[in-house]
Amino acid sequence: MTEFDPSKMWVELHLHLDGAVRTDTLFDVAKRRGLSLPADTVDGLVPHVSMDKPGKIAAxxxxxxxxxxxxxxDRAAIRRIAYELCEDEAQQGVxxxxxxxxxxxxxxxxxxxxGDDPTVAEVVELVNAGLKRGSKDFNIQARSLLCAIREHPEWSHEMVELCGKYSSDGVVGVDLAGGTVGYKEDANLPHIKAFQEAESLGVHRTIHAGEVGGPEIVEEAVTQMHAERIGHGYHVLDDEDLYQRLKKDGIHFEVCPVSSYMTGAVQTEFSQHPAKRFAKDGANFSLSSDDPRVFLTSLARERDFVKENWGFDDALISTLxxxxxxxxxxxxxxxxxxVKHIQSLQ
Incomplete structure (x- = not known):
């Protein structure tokens, strides 16, 4: 069992592996594989794999x-990005x-x-291997969630199966990501069924909802798919009754401050961001960086962002x-x- 480093205290829950890949790693892997890139230097590649100003999710x-x-x-690359993420997180005090x-x-x-492509299960094993080695080398605890994709309902059942298969090897839950599928559309039914199966099997569940879609997507995630956490969730505030119910139930919102503006998910002034309402009401939420290399951010930058723009103080950030x-x-x-480790450092 990994011993806790007393210099580390931060916890991050909403972090996409493929959105956290180092640009120099991309450049190195492409060169090794003989793949063309839209730039011939690492610095030149950055604008093609990141956003430096607010836009839309399409960007x-x-x-x-x-x-x-x-x-x-690429097997070596998949292991490598998981390993390097452990180093990047450890360097931030995570x-x-x-x-x-x-x-x-x-x-x-x-x-x-x-005939040489890794299978879906092998990809999971490669990521697990990279996280295990990184956890050991950088004295950090790393776990993974497997994402079902809204546009691919045919994958959802397999995601739940893989979560069960690798639950003792570092996979701790299932997520639903991708674009927004309208509430009650037939395309969403396989996702609903898969997440209901996940609950029956004891697989933990988080769902991207209320980022660009309306509060009905959040309600579906919680009531029909039994989500324990909601990724983003900002538009839950468009339905006051739903918000009050989820707040009372302690549903956890994974708030990603920088990405919420970069993607256009939140278009209000800084002073009116939904997370400020969450904080005022004592709702259950935390801070994460989402896709740190894509949004040119980090968990440390997220903390600075909420201090500067939302007026969050150190006590509140510690609570989050x-x-x-x-x-x-x-x-x-x-x-x-x-939890006891975090409490001992506060």
């Missing part, structure tokens, strides 16, 4: 269209993090070769960090140990 997906083909299908990804999106090798520890998907005994 974020464009960045992924550039970076994913470099990593996908003691525990959960990273999420869709293994299907890391299976295609994009080289035209056939404790919220994250209490909402993590570790087994209860390990979670209790993490």
């Amino acid at each position: 974020m997906f464009h960045a992924f269209q550039t970076l994913l083909p470099v990593i996908s299908g 003691v525990y993090f959960e990273t999420r990804y869709c293994p299907h999106l890391l299976t295609s090798n994009h080289t035209g070769e056939s 960090n404790l919220n994250a520890a209490q909402a993590c998907f570790l087994p209860e005994a390990d979670k209790d140990r993490l």
